[in-house]
Amino acid sequence: MTTETTTRGETILDARGVTMRFGGLTAVRDVDLTVSSGEIVGLIGPNGAGKTTFFNCLTGLYIPTEGEVRYKGAVLPPKSFKVTAAGVARTFQNIRLFANMTVLENVLVGRHTRTKEGFWSAVLRGPGFHRAEKASRERAMELLAFVGLAPKADHLARNLPYGEQRKLEIARALASEPGLLLLDEPTAGMNPQETRATEELVFAIRDQGIAVLVIEHDMRFIFNLCDRVAVLVQGAKLVEGDSATVQGDERVIAAYLGEPFENAPGAEEVAEVEAAEAAQAETAEAAEATEAETEAAEAQAEPSTDAAPGKESDR
Amino acid sequence: MTTQTTASDTPSAPAAGTQTGLIGIPPLLGRALATAGGALTVISTFLAWTWTSDFPGDLTVYGYPGGLQVLVLIGGALTTLLGLASFGVKGLRWLVPAGADAALKFAALATFGTVWYTVIAISVELGGLVNLEPGGYLVAVTSLATLLGALALPFRRPEPDPIDPDDSRWEHTRHRAAHSWETVKAAFSADAPPAVRRLPAYAEILVIVVVLALALTVFTYGIGTAYDELFIGFLITAGFGFGALSKSGLIAHASQITSRHQNITVCGAFVTAALFPFTQTDDQYATLGVYILIFATVALGLNIVVGLAGLLDLGYVAFLGVGAYAASLVSGSPSSPFHVHFPFWAAVLVGAAASLVFGVLIGAPTLRLRGDYLAIVTLGFGEIFRITANNLDGTSGPDVTNGSNGVSSIPNLDILGFDLGAQHDVGGFTIGRFANYFFLMLVITAVVVLVFRRSGDSRIGRAWVAIREDETAALAMGINGFRVKLIAFAVGASLAGLAGTVQAHVTYTVTPEQYLFAGPIPPNSAFLLAAVVLGGMGTIGGPLIGASLLFLIPNKLQFLGDYQLFAFGVALILLMRFRPEGLVPNRRRQLEFHEEAEAPTVLEPTGA
Structure with a gap:
């Protein structure tokens, strides 16, 4: 819905052939993904598809077994703090705030890579120290105002309600002045209003010129938000394209709901019932027939989810 | 506890919200009894409690309280004042901003505890109750009456917790016990006082001066207690007395005022500490003072590593040893293989630098570990240092440290012509050798406090706390975890080394046996960690108070003897059970451990 307004820039994130193996298990297999500046890209897939593992490969928490990740042309270093310094910030799926620090301090920690004051500067407290500290605080308060947490700057992070903790995590990530923000399920556990607010927030971040890559399960959220959506299934990229393409793709539907397959248990019975119904009352209404079809689809979907093999949670 | 409830099964306690006391005396009568009892107790301290001066402190003189009687006098006076304040006497309202009743109970407990301890100690030591004079009986009765009166004061009872009738008898008993405990806790609890209103600046500074003077008096009295009985009495009075002041809300008010003038308070605290040698007539207690300061300074250094960065270091005393x-070795001691005599400033630099190098050498490989693994490895390195120092004796290895005999006859320091080993007369006060070192050590402590305060409230300090809170998230915020932890480790090590340079001169001799993991004499690694945990992690006052207590208690209570470590362990377990955040809680940790209770949601920018 907002694709028209964005101006696509050059590619800033370029992941090529990223593969991540844990022993015999291949969690991510040969995934290519690019993100251009000013773009919001979604990453979806069923549980255990390898989304978070892929994120961890991008942010240096894991070192990909094969493939490479380039950010603005340079290969990302294999240490997460260097990745952040390079300009890729992230949030976590299960909130990881510094619970016993205040809201403001959390954001100030996020400023770490953009400030230089070391131990001696802190002890000697020259004019440079005070200047940098003041600038950091001002920037942090700006960010808190941006996400709407400025009145709670002195609260402990642990005492914030859930939705605000998510916002604080985003503010903390933004404090490192990233060119690319990776959001791992930013609306998990949120009610529709909060989800809507988060959507606005992500648009606002994009409008500041920061590209966003977001993992999400909420389909309405992702299709509203994203310029481009990639679907990961069992570690491999299945489809990539705009919302309409992905929504219409049969393979995506199959990945979520399962697809009908030969000799599915129950298929014969359904066929029999259908045949019997057809024979019994040829004047049957069309509505009844469609009802039977939906039932059949459900009957097929169920066994296929059970049969999904080798899913491994990477959280 | 349960969802199946029957209201009728609760004990015959009155319903919640009613205001009754623990003891069935009418509240007004109880209040009067407590106040009058306090006054009578004060009077009876002027009587003789026993007939012979065999009991230490000479409690036989009429009209002149001595020894334990002075403590009882203070307790009684406090009780009387709080009692009068609880009647709403004008001019005493400021004493009890948070309500007088709970404070009165604590004050009565302080008096009662000290009196009855004295009376029992007299009876036991002198062999029977006959050794008590009428004054002794009188004070026992009045203090008991005071306590009973105070316990009759009304308080808000907790909600009765209904019992599940299906529970077993054992569960019923447990349930009742838990409820009784809640009731007792409620009887001794007070609300948070309202915020103190702003006084003119000079008045607030005056308050700070009074607080510091009081602290100096209490500390000087405690360190100067000449015999076991007096020290125990001091602990009882000081402990419950502090409880009374804290429940009355005075402590909260004082800390609000001090937090408004942090710099003045810190400077004032150092001036107060520097006054300590002037309160002493000889060098005996200045010795204790300087050892306490060494212990406390090292504990404060450890607090950077443990309290801020969250790195559990069980071999920290090794850094003190290296320093x-x-x-x-560079002091010109005859048993040092290097026959050099560095001036003090150079020796300090050498000591701190050696500890720094040692800290980095140990830290670089071990800081890749987290949590318990780091603790075990540092424990190992601490022992490695001691054993190495033992073996560098010329037979097992090169002769550097003179083995288990240690480096002895370390000469006294001479700073700019000022001989720290000699006595000096300053304005009529005699400043002995240990007092000299006390001043020097105070400067080192000031350096450590400065480093702790400034680094804690800065980019690097926030990075330390972030690492402690969640290392993965901290890394994702761009913090180079290893580097930041190594800095914490190195800073902690050099500060300990700094203290070590002075310690070497104070003790004359440096032997490997001074730097054990655990032993009866602090400082050793276990006691250092205990001082930090006991006092309060991440605070400045905590380790200082924790170290003072941990040094004074074993030193003063000689009769504990071999049971010292046992008693220490029991005390530590009890403390961790009932006050896990330590004696001087960091506001953060208080929130961490008592999230359900009255914890404020806003962390005021007062810091530790």
Whole structure:
């Protein structure tokens, strides 16, 4: 819905052939993904598809077994703090705030890579120290105002309600002045209003010129938000394209709901019932027939989810 | 506890919200009894309690309270004042901003505890109750009456917790016990006082001066207690008395005022500490003072590593040892293989630098570990240091440290012509050798406090706390975890080394046996960690108070003897059970451990 307004820039994130193996298990297999500046890209897939593992490969928490990740042309270093310094910030799926620090301090920690004051500067407290500290605080308060947490700057992070903790995590990530923000399920556990607010927030971040890559399960959220959506299934990229393409793709539907397959248990019975119904009352209404079809689809979907093999949670 | 409830099964306690006391005396009568009892107790301290001066402190003189009687006098006076304040006497309202009743109970407990301890100690030591004079009986009765009166004061009872009738008898008993405990806790609890209103600046500074003077008096009295009985009495009075002041809300008000003038308070605290040698007539207690300061300074250094960065270091005393050895080897001691005599400033630099190098050498490989693994490895390195120092004796290895004999006859320091080993007369006060070192050590403590305060409230300090809170998230915020942890480790090590350089000169001799993991004499690694945990992690006051207590208690209570470590362990377990955040809680940790209770949601920018 907002694709028209964005101006696509050059590619800033370029992941090529990223593969991540844990022993015999291949969690991510040969995934290519690019993100251009000013773009919001979604990453979806069923549980255990390898989304978070892929994120961890991008942010240096894991070192990909094969493939490479380039950010603005340079290969990302294999240490997460260097990745952040390079300009890729992230949030976590299960909130990881510094619970016993205040809201403001959390954001100030996020400023770490953009400030230089070391131990001696802190002890000697020259004019440079005070200047940098003041600038950091001002920037942090700006960010808190941006996400709407400025009145709670002195609260402990642990005492914030859930939705605000998510916002604080985003503010903390933004404090490192990233060119690319990776959001791992930013609306998990949120009610529709909060989800809507988060959507606005992500648009606002994009409008500041920061590209966003977001993992999400909420389909309405992702299709509203994203310029481009990639679907990961069992570690491999299945489809990539705009919302309409992905929504219409049969393979995506199959990945979520399962697809009908030969000799599915129950298929014969359904066929029999259908045949019997057809024979019994040829004047049957069309509505009844469609009802039977939906039932059949459900009957097929169920066994296929059970049969999904080798899913491994990477959280 | 349960969802199946029957209201009728609760004990015959009155319903919640009613205001009754623990004891069935009418509240007004109880209040009067407590106040009058306090006054009578004060009077009876002027009587003789026993007939012979065999009991230490000479409690036989009429009209002149001595020894334990002075403590009882203070307790009684406090009780009387709080009692009068609880009647709403004008001019005393400021004493009890948070309500007088709970404070009165604590004050009565302080008096009662000290009196009955004295009476029992007299009876036991002198062999029977006959050794008590009428004054002794009188004070026992009045203090008991005071306590009973105070316990009759009304308080808000907790909600009765209904019992599940299906529970077993054992569960019923447990349930009742838990409820009784809640009731007792409620009887001794007070609300948070309202915020103190702003006084003119000079008045607030005056308050700070009074608080500091009081602290100096209490500390000087405690360190100067000449015999076991008096020290125990001091602990009882000081402990419950502090409880009374804290429940009355005075402590909260004082800390609000001090937090408004942090710099003045810190400077004032150092001036107060520097006044300590002037309160002493000889060098006996200045010795204790300087040892306490060494212990406290090292504990404060450890607090950077443990309290801020969250790195559990069980071999920290090794850094003190490295500093002490380094300073002793360049001190011109005859048993040092290097026959050099560095001036003090150079020796300090050598000591701190040696500890720094040692800290980095140990830290670089071990800081890749987290949590318990780091603790075990540092424990190992601490022992490695001691054993190495033992073996560098010329037979098992090269002769550097003179083995288990240690480096001895370390000469006294001479700073700019000022001989720290000699006595000096300053304005009529005699400043002995240990007092000299006390002043020097105070400067080192000031340096450590400065480093702790400034680094804690800065980019690097926030990075330390972030690492402690969640290392993965901290890394994702761009913090180079290893580097930041190594800095914490190195800073902690050099500060300990700094203290070690002075320690070497104070003790004359440096031997490996001074730097054990655990032993009866602090400082050792276990006691250092205990001082930090006991006092309060991440605070400045905590380790200082924790170290003072941990040093004074074993030193004063000689009769504990071999049971010292046992008693220490029991005390530590009890403390961790009932006050896990330590004696001087960091506001953060208080929130961490008592999230359900009255914890404020806003962390005021007062810091530790």
